[in-house]
Amino acid sequence: MSNSREWPLFEVFIRARGGLDHKHVGSVHAADARMAMEHARDLYTRRQEGVSIWVVRSSDIIASDPADADAFFEPARDKVYRHPTFYAIPDEVKTL
Amino acid sequence: MSMQIEALEERFQARIDADERIEPKDWMPDSYRRTLIRQMSQHAHSEIVGMLPEGNWITRAPTLKRKAILMAKVQDEGGHGAYLYGATETLGVTREQLIEELLSGAAKYSSIFNYPTPTWADIGAIGWLVDGAAIMNQIPLCRCSYGPYARAMVRICKEESFHQRQGYDIMLQLARGLDAQRRMAQEALDRWWWPALMMFGPPDADSKHSAQSMRWKIKRFSNDELRARFIEFTVPQVRYLGLTVPQGEIDWSEFRDVLAGHGPCNRERIEARRRAHEQGRWVREAATAYAAKQRDRELKEAS
Secondary structure: OOOOOOOOOOEEEEEEOOOEEEEEEEEEEOOHHHHHHHHHHHHHOOOOOEEEEEEEEHHHOOOOOOHHHHHOOHHOOOOOOHHHOOOOOOOOOOOO | OOOHHHHHHHHHHHHOOOOOEOOOOOOHHHHHHHHHHHHHHHHHHHHHHHHHHHOOOOOOOOOOHHHHHHHHHHHHHHHHHHHHHHHHHOOOOOOHHHHHHHHOOOOOOOOOHHHOOOOOHHHHHHHHHHHHHHHHHHHHHHHEEHHHHHHHHHHHHHHOOOOOHHHHHHHHHHHHHHHHHHHHHHHHHHHHHHHHOOOOOOOHHHHHHHHHHHHHOOOOOOHHHHHHHHHHHHHHHHHHOOOOOOOOOOHHHHHHHHHHHOOOOOHHHHHHHHHHHHHHHHHHHHHHHHHHHHHHHHHHOOO
């Protein structure tokens, strides 16, 4: 990593329309949070792609490790009974 | 150890063959990482340098509407550069390194931007032909194996279509104008036709990176395939304008010369970038100092 005069990195999340989740769209460098917000607006919403923006310091994000994914997500693998299709319901029974 | 690497490489290729996307924290061969850093940063640099030939025309565009449109297009190019730098950084290089490589002349960018834009018709020809060729190259990249690159390309392709259409719109207006305007349009077409065809890279037989990039699904069609498709799409558009398709063959010695730094504007472009970077230095430093001051103030208030 550079030691660096480089501005820190922020991840950008945008809510495209009211009622939708914020979704990750990319990142920006900025000196501080306010500048990150303005850069995110200029970079990711030039065509009205959003009604709300979150910016988060990239270094504050804690991510799962893809190398451990098998073990990490293993507990859910043998629980097919969590899905509605696991249960055979007779055709005669409606609206279930 | 090497056995282990071999197994990892095999699994990596299997994931690619299964059309899975590779993400930043996934294991990848060093050569895949290096290839992507080279290709993506060249792509980012091209967007940034691509602002220059058009930026020259913002103050001279013939109407207020054309000025506003051109400004929006140039802003998009800057944005595309930023998306691509961001995606390249996920591979473990810093923005500073990438910019340093561009400014020092160590990095390459698309040769097309080393040609001059002497008339307003050149701006039309760039949007129509250069952005058109770029779209042809970029659409397959939306399905490239590296996730951040593919996602950046989706965003870019959505925006490029406006660029190509506004270029054709300029050409259309000139082609429907006076004799002198039609002549200007034809001359711009003559200037940009060959360089646009060269944008697809050397002929397949001479393309040294192609086979491996195909295997890694960074590249999905050959240079010659894409070039042929571009010609097929573009020739009817030339005819509609009532202009003439330039006759002849691609001069590959010109391609190599421009690539080697001997094009009409290579020096000028990099100097313009360096100057802009230098002139912006005090702004960056002031913003950094301001951010530090605000942080100190908050700390003091908290204590």
